[in-house]
Amino acid sequence: MNLLVVGGGGREHAIIKKLKENPAVRTIYALPGNGGIAADAVCVPEIGAKDIDAIVEFAVSHRVDFAVVAPDDPLALGCVDRLHAAGIPCFGPDAKAARIESSKVFAKNLMKKYGIPTARYEVFHDPAGALAYLRGGVSFPIVVKADGLALGKGVLIPQTLAEAEAAVKSMMEDRTFGDAGSEIVIEEFLTGPEVSVLAFTDGTAIAPMVSSMDHKRAGDGDAGPNTGGMGTVAPNPFYTPEIAAQCMETIFLPTLAAMRAEGCPFRGCLYFGLMLTPDGPRVIEYNCRFGDPETQVVLPLLKTDLLTVMQAVEAGSLDALDVEWAEGAAACVILASGGYPGSYEKGREISLPNELPAGVTVFHAGDRLAEGKLVTSGGRVLGVTATAATLKEALANAYSAAGTIDFAGKYLRRDIGRRALSALEGN
Ligand code: AMP
Ligand code: GLY
Numbered sequence: 001m002n003l004l005v006v007g008g009g010g011r012e013h014a015i016i017k018k019l020k021e022n023p024a025v026r027t028i029y030a031l032p033g034n035g036g037i038a039a040d041a042v043c044v045p046e047i048g049a050k051d052i053d054a055i056v057e058f059a060v061s062h063r064v065d066f067a068v069v070a071p072d073d074p075l076a077l078g079c080v081d082r083l084h085a086a087g088i089p090c091f092g093p094d095a096k097a098a099r100i101e102s103s104k105v106f107a108k109n110l111m112k113k114y115g116i117p118t119a120r121y122e123v124f125h126d127p128a129g130a131l132a133y134l135r136g137g138v139s140f141p142i143v144v145k146a147d148g149l150a151l152g153k154g155v156l157i158p159q160t161l162a163e164a165e166a167a168v169k170s171m172m173e174d175r176t177f178g179d180a181g182s183e184i185v186i187e188e189f190l191t192g193p194e195v196s197v198l199a200f201t202d203g204t205a206i207a208p209m210v211s212s213m214d215h216k217r218a219g220d221g222d223a224g225p226n227t228g229g230m231g232t233v234a235p236n237p238f239y240t241p242e243i244a245a246q247c248m249e250t251i252f253l254p255t256l257a258a259m260r261a262e263g264c265p266f267r268g269c270l271y272f273g274l275m276l277t278p279d280g281p282r283v284i285e286y287n288c289r290f291g292d293p294e295t296q297v298v299l300p301l302l303k304t305d306l307l308t309v310m311q312a313v314e315a316g317s318l319d320a321l322d323v324e325w326a327e328g329a330a331a332c333v334i335l336a337s338g339g340y341p342g343s344y345e346k347g348r349e350i351s352l353p354n355e356l357p358a359g360v361t362v363f364h365a366g367d368r369l370a371e372g373k374l375v376t377s378g379g380r381v382l383g384v385t386a387t388a389a390t391l392k393e394a395l396a397n398a399y400s401a402a403g404t405i406d407f408a409g410k411y412l413r414r415d416i417g418r419r420a421l422s423a424l425e426g427n
Contacts, residue, residue: 002027003307004059005041006079007049007070008034010334010365010383011292014299015068016041017361018306025307029062031055035374036364036382045368049074056082064088068310072149075288076102080268091310093288096264101271101288104185105147111283114258116251118283119143121187127172130184134164141189146171148180153226153341157189192277193238193419194284196294199252199272200309203265205319206252207309210301211239212294213420218341220415227341228380231416232332233391234297237423238276247274247281255286267313296363296383297330329391331398332383333416337366338409340379348408350374350381353401359394360386360401376407391420 001024005012008030016028017040031051033043047054049071056079059067067090069079078095092098099106111118124130134142144167146154154177158164171181199208212234218224251272259266271287271294290298299306303324312318337344350367352374363385366378382405386397395417402412 001025001065002029002063004029004031004055004062004064004067005070006031006055006067006074008032008037008043009071009292010363010380011290011295012070013037013040013363013365014295014383014385015070015290015306017363018299018302019068022305022307029058029064031058034364035367035369035377036362038369050077052077052079052082055079056086056088059083059088060086066090066307066311066314068092070290072098072101072287072289076149089311089314091313092268093266094264097259097266097268098288099264100259100266100286102149103147104145104285105183107286108185108187110255110258110262114254114261116254116258116283117280119187119190121185124172124184124186125182127168130168130172130186131165133186134161134168138186140164143187143189144168144171145185145187146177146181147183147185148177150177150180151228153177154180155226190275190277190282190284192275193236193423195236195239195274195276196232196291197239197247197252197272197274198290198294198298199270200313200318200323201256201266201268201270202313202316202318203256203260203267204316206248206256207318207321207323208244208248208252209298210234210325211236211244212291212297213238213417214291214294215413215416218413220413225341227336229291229293230334230336230413232293232297233395233417233420234294234301234330237391237420243276243281247272251281251283267316292365293332293334293380293383296332296385300330300361300385300387301326301328326387328387328389329394330385330387331391331394331417332363332385333398333402333412334365334380335382335384335402335405335407336380336411337376337378338411340411344379345409346375346377348376350376350407351405353404356401357397359388360384360397362401362405376409381407381410391417391424395421
């Protein structure tokens, strides 16, 4: 089979490595892919993940048997609708279903209408209304979210009225996040451990993946600005079997039913960003795709063949498949370019060891090949993942491998998994 994967980050690398395990797979094309992915797939750097016309044309002319659309932008732009129209089976939601991520207003209204637990909120279409609401007496901190896609940075948590006013002005007047800020959601601040649960679903049946924990802030101790994610661990020790059962009943199945009732059944990977509050689990956000770097710890623990699962999702036969997960744990430490998520330098040569220890995989996110050498080309450059019998071992192995990789300006958090470890050790 010829496969096509749209995207070019660490998540796509993790998907490609897993797809390659199926013996029926001959060629995997990555559009655009990246420098490191080129070792595992045929990369086409000329075709970006948002070039929908070019992607469809490529898929048809290269006789692609199955496509996976991984990033949010092409999903929101209807890449899956277009591939299906061209007769190409693929994994991912259509544009209507992708609104669950691409519009926070859609997602919040869906949850309110169908009684799915989430933070209380108000939607605003103009700055005057939002400012009047804030000045009318709300408690702080409060959460201000741009409606549209903003690279994971469209959420601000002001501590004071002055900060909240500034947040509204920057989103709605200065358009810091472009059109994503033409509508905003202001919602109550929730507390509790965060859990990411990615799930395969064909619209009716659901197979949740092993749970995980992201580390979104740039600095140790969860300090500094939000990033796309600086590291992950799986499973998430706060997500007990009891909580998982509760989430299935109150969140997962109701969300799928709500999407069906709205005429946009969700097929693909649905990502539930949850907060385990003292009042029970709440949805913080939905993503219409695999999370990154969550995928870099979750897929290495998948025992069932990934292509088989994705084909079952496409065929609507997921209920007939037993999706199995390995025992043990995984940890991923992101190596970033110094300065990220602000400005950073690119083009720094990357030095990797010739051999990695057993159980360690390096997923490439932001690099490219320049005259045969790997050089940095993005904020998050590499994800170093280790799987092991325990989280403690996985973390030790990921950090020790991360120490053997170098590039000028390399930056990493030193405390990935610390909170999860203390939870396991009962502190
Ligand atoms: P999002 O882009 O929606 O995932 O939000 C980014 C981060 O902001 C989340 O991972 C949370 O840490 C935080 N956040 C979002 N909504 C809330 C909320 N209602 N209460 C507390 N923290 C939140
Ligand atoms: N790691 C969070 C996300 O993929 O949105």
